[in-house]
Amino acid sequence: MKYNSKAVRLSDVIVRDIWEGRFDGAKYLPGEDVLAREYEVSRTTIRRVLDILNREGVLIKEPNRGSLINPDLKSRLSVEDLSAGTLPPEKITLGAVWAGFPDAMTIGISDGIKAYAAEAGIGFHLFQNVEGHAKVLAELAHVNELAVSGIVVLPYNFDGYAEALRKLAARDFPLVCVDRPVKGLELSCIEVDNAGGVYRAVVKMLGEFRRPVYYLGAEPENDTQRLRYEGYCRAMNDGGFDREVEKCTCFYPSTDNRPEFWPVEKKQEPPYRAALEFLRRVERPVSIMAMNDYVARGIYRAAEELKLKIGRDVMVFGFDDLPLASCLECPLSSVRQPRREIGYEAAKLLHERIMGKVSRPVTKCLPVELIERESSRLADKR
Numbered sequence: 408m409k410y411n412s413k414a415v416r417l418s419d420v421i422v423r424d425i426w427e428g429r430f431d432g433a434k435y436l437p438g439e440d441v442l443a444r445e446y447e448v449s450r451t452t453i454r455r456v457l458d459i460l461n462r463e464g465v466l467i468k469e470p471n472r473g474s475l476i477n478p479d480l481k482s483r484l485s486v487e488d489l490s491a492g493t494l495p496p497e498k499i500t501l502g503a504v505w506a507g508f509p510d511a512m513t514i515g516i517s518d519g520i521k522a523y524a525a526e527a528g529i530g531f532h533l534f535q536n537v538e539g540h541a542k543v544l545a546e547l548a549h550v551n552e553l554a555v556s557g558i559v560v561l562p563y564n565f566d567g568y569a570e571a572l573r574k575l576a577a578r579d580f581p582l583v584c585v586d587r588p589v590k591g592l593e594l595s596c597i598e599v600d601n602a603g604g605v606y607r608a609v610v611k612m613l614g615e616f617r618r619p620v621y622y623l624g625a626e627p628e629n630d631t632q633r634l635r636y637e638g639y640c641r642a643m644n645d646g647g648f649d650r651e652v653e654k655c656t657c658f659y660p661s662t663d664n665r666p667e668f669w670p671v672e673k674k675q676e677p678p679y680r681a682a683l684e685f686l687r688r689v690e691r692p693v694s695i696m697a698m699n700d701y702v703a704r705g706i707y708r709a710a711e712e713l714k715l716k717i718g719r720d721v722m723v724f725g726f727d728d729l730p731l732a733s734c735l736e737c738p739l740s741s742v743r744q745p746r747r748e749i750g751y752e753a754a755k756l757l758h759e760r761i762m763g764k765v766s767r768p769v770t771k772c773l774p775v776e777l778i779e780r781e782s783s784r785l786a787d788k789r
Contacts, residue, residue, distance in 0.1 A: 413452055413579040413763075414452055414459060415459065416762065418456050419763060421436075421442075421456060421460065422465055425465070433476070434475060434476060435469075435472065435473045435474060436466065436473065436476060439454065439457075442456075461474070465477055499529040499530065499556045499758070500529060500532060500554060500555045501520060501524055501530065501532070501555060501556065501559065501754055501758065502531075502532050502533075502534060502555030502558040502559070503531070503532075503534065503535075503558065503559040503560075504534045504535075504543060504546055504553075504558050504559070504560050504561075505534075505535055505543065505560065505561035506535070506536050506542075506543045506563065506666070507535070507561075508537050508670060508671070510729075511727070511729045511730060512744070512746055513535065513561070515744075515750065516585055516750035516753070518746075518747050519746070519747040519749060519753070519754065520750040520751070520753065520754040522751055523750070523751045523758070524754060527754075527758055534546050537666075539666040540565050540666070544567045544568070547560070547568075547572070547575065548571055550575065550580060556581065557580070557581030557583075557758075558582050558583075559583050559584075559750070559753045560572065560582055560584050560585070561585055561587075562587060562588075562589050564629040564663075564664060568589065569589050569591065572592060572594060581757055581760040582594065582760075583595045583596065583597060583756050583757045583760070584596040585597050585598070585749055585750070585753050586599075586749070587630045588630055590630070594768055595756055595757075595765070595768045596769075596770045596771070597752045597753040597756065597770075598630075598631075598749075598770070598771075598772055598773070599744050599772065599773045599775050600773070600774055601631055601726075601775075602634040602638035603774075603775065604638065604726060604742035604775035605636075605642070606638040606639075606642045607777055608724040608726075608740070608742055608777060608783075609642035610642045610645070611724070612694045612783060613643075613646040613648070615722075615783070616692075616722065618694065619643065619648045619651040619655050619694075620639075620643065620694045620695065621689070621696070622636065622639045622656050622695070622696050623657045623659075623681060623685060623698065623706065624657075624658065624659075624678075624697065624698025625658065625659060625678075625702075626658045626659070628661045628663065628664070629663065632661070632663075632698065635726060636656075636698075658681075659681035660677065662674070662677055671701075674701055675701055675704055675705050675708070676705075678701060678702040678704075678705030679705035679708050682705045682708070682710075683712065683713070685709075686706075686710060686713055691720045691721065692719065692720050692722065692785075693720070694722040694724075694783075695722065695723050696724050697726065699725060699726045699727050700725040700726065700727045700728065700729040700731060701729075702725070703723050703724075703725035703739055703782075704731060704735075704739075706721065706723050707723070707735060707739075716737075717735075717781075717782050718782055718783075719785065722784070723782045724740045724742070725740065725741040725742070725782075726741060726744075727742070727744055728743035728778050729741075732778070732780070735782075737780075739780055740783035740784075741778050741780075743775060744775055745773050745774075745775070748773055749773060752771055752773065
């Protein structure tokens with residue numbers, strides 16, 4: 408029996424409660440209304456639980472009397488059975504499902520999930536498709552065929568994701584989103600302090616250079632992008648440059664959802680073209696908050712083409728702290744995401760959800776860290 412519904416998980420909890428004497432040696436379980444109140448679920452869920460326990464022989468249904476607790480229960484179930492999951496024991500396997508080419512973000516998250524799974528003695532399967540969203544959506548639609556007990560999902564703002572996750576949530580299939588929540592759905596999510604990270608970086612540059620900071624990024628189409636831009640706007644407002652925000656914002660069309668832009672060389676093209684046009688017209692020296700490190704790399708490339716020097720003519724702060732940040736000729740200042748911790752915490756929360764220890768959607772926001780390097784410091788100050 409798979410750990411894929413609230414009723415199954417609650418069945419395990421009730422058997423453990425019977426074993427540990429919660430019902431004071433009673434012959435019969437309390438009525439449906441009492442159980443629903445005690446376990447904070449609906450009567451419909453309780454009826455499913457009772458059906459499961461009757462099928463498994465834990466309870467014996469007696470007409471007009473209720474659900475008799477099988478007197479042979481303790482002789483049939485060992486302590487090891489109870490600790491592993493009582494109906495009957497089955498190895499738990501976590502799944503991770505997302506689209507896109509493997510990169511520092513998805514690899515870091517996968518490593519975190521794998522680390523937690525190894526510690527907990529459970530399985531882990533990764534389902535990643537580099538060709539587009541269709542296969543991922545098909546896997547979400549047929550998740551029971553993946554042989555997993557729950558999934559970690561990286562959702563996109565793309566037709567089909569919200570509906571697929573809504574259907575899984577309606578079935579009470581355990582799932583946790585990473586990086587971004589899904590608008591309109593109450594789902595568990597592990598995210599990072601996107602707004603706070605950008606805010607701190609922009610405030611740092613405002614204090615260093617005492618002039619407005621520009622923002623270069625994709626037109627916000629998901630919560631991660633929106634929160635980063637919101638952090639920029641708040642920092643500019645708090646720095647006394649609220650009237651400069653609109654003219655200091657440089658957006659280009661978002662490409663996150665389009666598979667043709669997922670390869671790294673194509674991913675960097677839109678920000679490079681936007682940066683090239685921007686640097687040709689802006690007064691220098693200029694300070695720029697890049698939406699992420701790929702955008703920052705586009706700024707570097709445009710600056711090189713225009714014979715501008717990073718750290719003298721152009722000061723840049725990125726986000727994500729990808730490996731490229733420390734490898735560039737002028738190392739890039741960036742906001743570091745705890746990628747491995749995102750995966751670890753997502754796996755832990757999903758495992759708790761599968762085991763019935765968490766029954767409501769949980770959102771956990773992990774802190775980020777400013778990593779300052781040469782790109783955000785004036786050359787003559789070094």
